[in-house]
Amino acid sequence: MAVAAVSTALGDAPPPRRRRLLEDERWLALALLLPTMVLLGLFIAYPFVRGILLSVTDSRVGVSGSFVGLENYYRIWNDGIFRTAVYNTFLYTGVTTVFKLALGLWLAMLLNRNFRGKAFTRAFILLPFIIPTVLSTFAWKWMFDPTFSVLNWVLYRLGAITGRINWLGDPDLAMISIMVVNIWRGVPFFAISLLAGLQTISPELNEAAAIDGAKPWQRFWYVTWPLLLPVTMVVMLFSVIQTFADFQIVYVMTGGGPANATHLFATYAYQIGVGTGLLSQGAAISLAMFPILFLIVVLQLLYIRRVEVR
Amino acid sequence: MFFYLPMAFFLLFLLFPFYWMVITSIRPDSELYRPWNAINYNPFWTTRPTWEHVRGLLLETLFTTWMWNTMFIALMSTAISLVCGVFAGYALSRLSFPFAGGLGTGIFITYLVPQTLLFIPLAEIIRNYNLGDTPWALILTYPTFLIPFCTWLMMGYFKAVPKELEECARIDGASRWQAMLYIIIPVAIPGILSAGIFAFTLSWNEFIYALVFLSSPDQKTVPVGVTSDLIRGDVFFWGQLMAGALLGSIPVAIAYSFFVEHYVAGLTGSVKG
Numbered sequence: 406m407a408v409a410a411v412s413t414a415l416g417d418a419p420p421p422r423r424r425r426l427l428e429d430e431r432w433l434a435l436a437l438l439l440p441t442m443v444l445l446g447l448f449i450a451y452p453f454v455r456g457i458l459l460s461v462t463d464s465r466v467g468v469s470g471s472f473v474g475l476e477n478y479y480r481i482w483n484d485g486i487f488r489t490a491v492y493n494t495f496l497y498t499g500v501t502t503v504f505k506l507a508l509g510l511w512l513a514m515l516l517n518r519n520f521r522g523k524a525f526t527r528a529f530i531l532l533p534f535i536i537p538t539v540l541s542t543f544a545w546k547w548m549f550d551p552t553f554s555v556l557n558w559v560l561y562r563l564g565a566i567t568g569r570i571n572w573l574g575d576p577d578l579a580m581i582s583i584m585v586v587n588i589w590r591g592v593p594f595f596a597i598s599l600l601a602g603l604q605t606i607s608p609e610l611n612e613a614a615a616i617d618g619a620k621p622w623q624r625f626w627y628v629t630w631p632l633l634l635p636v637t638m639v640v641m642l643f644s645v646i647q648t649f650a651d652f653q654i655v656y657v658m659t660g661g662g663p664a665n666a667t668h669l670f671a672t673y674a675y676q677i678g679v680g681t682g683l684l685s686q687g688a689a690i691s692l693a694m695f696p697i698l699f700l701i702v703v704l705q706l707l708y709i710r711r712v713e714v715r
Numbered sequence: 716m717f718f719y720l721p722m723a724f725f726l727l728f729l730l731f732p733f734y735w736m737v738i739t740s741i742r743p744d745s746e747l748y749r750p751w752n753a754i755n756y757n758p759f760w761t762t763r764p765t766w767e768h769v770r771g772l773l774l775e776t777l778f779t780t781w782m783w784n785t786m787f788i789a790l791m792s793t794a795i796s797l798v799c800g801v802f803a804g805y806a807l808s809r810l811s812f813p814f815a816g817g818l819g820t821g822i823f824i825t826y827l828v829p830q831t832l833l834f835i836p837l838a839e840i841i842r843n844y845n846l847g848d849t850p851w852a853l854i855l856t857y858p859t860f861l862i863p864f865c866t867w868l869m870m871g872y873f874k875a876v877p878k879e880l881e882e883c884a885r886i887d888g889a890s891r892w893q894a895m896l897y898i899i900i901p902v903a904i905p906g907i908l909s910a911g912i913f914a915f916t917l918s919w920n921e922f923i924y925a926l927v928f929l930s931s932p933d934q935k936t937v938p939v940g941v942t943s944d945l946i947r948g949d950v951f952f953w954g955q956l957m958a959g960a961l962l963g964s965i966p967v968a969i970a971y972s973f974f975v976e977h978y979v980a981g982l983t984g985s986v987k988g
Contacts, residue, residue, distance in 0.1 A: 427890065431810075434806040434815070437803060438802070438806050438818065441803040441866065444795075444859060444862060445822070445859060445862065445863075448855065448858075448859045449825050451840065452836040453828075453833060455839065456833060459836050459839070518718070528975045529729075530725070530729055531975075531978075532729070535967055536733075536964045537919055537964060539922050540938060541732055541960065543942075543957070544733070544735055544736045544960060545732060547735070547739060547951075547956070548732065589729065594982070597982060598983055601983035646827055650830075652830075656922075656942075671829075671831035674831070679927055684835060684839070691832055691833075691835060692832070695832060698827075
């Protein structure tokens with residue numbers, strides 16, 4: 406009654422015919438899902454198909470090319486820079502994920518106690534994750550600056566180095582610097598998500614294990630870790646995808662340099678597709694990510710399902 | 716000891732870059748550009764703070780325009796995504812219809828498609844629709860990564876609302892549409908707030924679409940403007956850059972500080988699904 410009265414008062418009852426249609430669950434569902442389907446169809450499904458079609462032509466900016474089959478894929482397969490980019494992407498994803506998980510878990514365990522200023526600390530810790538990545542990466546680029554690096558200053562004062570370290574000028578060091586920034590940005594996400602997972606674990610379980618004589622390390626390994634595994638896997642899934650397809654950090658820190666040594670899939674695709682204007686080859690490079698990402702997602706989802714059933 | 720030492724290490728590691736941004740943006744150039752091994756030099760403090768970088772940024776660059784552009788784009792795409800996400804989340808969690816499972820999976824999969832996979836064909840499509848270099852190029856494409864997230868989060872909230880609530884309203888004569896609008900959606904307001912805050916920060920953060928789809932300086936968003944227009948030639952004006960990074964982060968920082976709990980709920984909700 407109350408509801409009917411409210412809605413008549415507001416005068417928004419749809420006309421009878423439409424109203425009867427919306428009473429049918431199927432039509433209402435269709436109406437509610439339509440805007441989402443249109444947007445996702447137009448700007449995800451359609452560009453995906455277009456991307457595949459583009460990658461088998463020889464289009465450039467302003468020139469709609471003709472069909473060339475798998476030539477673009479063949480060309481990038483034999484491209485040394487592309488191979489470096491593939492290697493870098495795997496290395497980057499693997500190394501940073503391990504560090505993010507370890508440090509994030511450690512931080513989550515620290516945050517899971519009661520201490521003064523806990524809410525405050527937790528709020529500040531998330532800052533690296535919410536501040537626009539490009540902007541915070543500039544702060545890191547400035548900290549890694551070859552001439553004015555504050556890190557060099559600190560190391561010099563501590564007596565660890567005598568000459569300057571050219572953080573972004575050496576291929577290996579540049580890759581390490583980029584990984585540090587990615588870890589810095591990702592740790593808060595891992596920590597806060599894992600903290601949420603830890604808080605669902607009843608403290609009584611740990612207490613019971615302690616009474617039975619389990620040492621702290623055993624309590625973690627046999628009680629906490631298995632219960633945390635489902636959350637951990639989902640966090641990893643998101644993180645691995647985002648890291649694998651990362652663009653911003655490398656674009657700002659090195660732009661793929663020195664001498665194309667730090668490219669990832671995405672930055673190399675950008676350089677070829679947008680920088681050089683070889684649209685089709687750029688599309689082929691970024692689409693080459695897809696089968697690998699797909700495999701990662703399927704494997705992780707299967708694993709998550711197995712963990713959750715257990 | 717085993718608590719405070721690691722905690723201090725984490726806080727130093729995670730927050731030092733922000734301190735570095737602040738201190739850089741208020742130091743005079745004569746102090747900034749001293750080589751790292753100069754004697755009698757303390758990089759962590761300044762006795763002569765200056766506003767010259769902030770003033771230069773606000774008066775001599777298009778920074779304020781970029782701020783308004785980003786604000787408009789972020790608010791519009793968040794609004795579109797919330798409407799779509801709430802509707803889709805409601806349909807997928809509370810209505811039974813053919814292909815419901817398949818559609819849910821489909822939306823979850825688009826959740827996992829990174830922007831860097833599609834930016835080249837999407838740039839062509841944007842150009843064909845004559846949307847290039849307008850805010851609409853971003854307002855219409857940002858929902859592609861916001862809607863799946865909003866839908867997923869809202870499904871969780873809607874599932875938690877007891878079915879009886881809706882049934883009572885229907886017995887009292889409300890149509891399905893009214894029951895959704897006046898009974899279920901108000902109950903899910905905290906979820907909508909979480910999704911909204913999260914979506915807003917994600918759109919403010921987005922970079923590659925804005926970089927590729929926009930070209931004129933006065934159309935750019937903050938992240939793209941700072942990257943491309945604050946660097947003249949090969950010269951980095953670090954004072955201005957850091958001031959830009961700091962001021963450009965303020966809207967998300969404010970939104971975040973008011974709704975920390977909602978933000979965390981959105982973040983962890985997206986993980987727990």
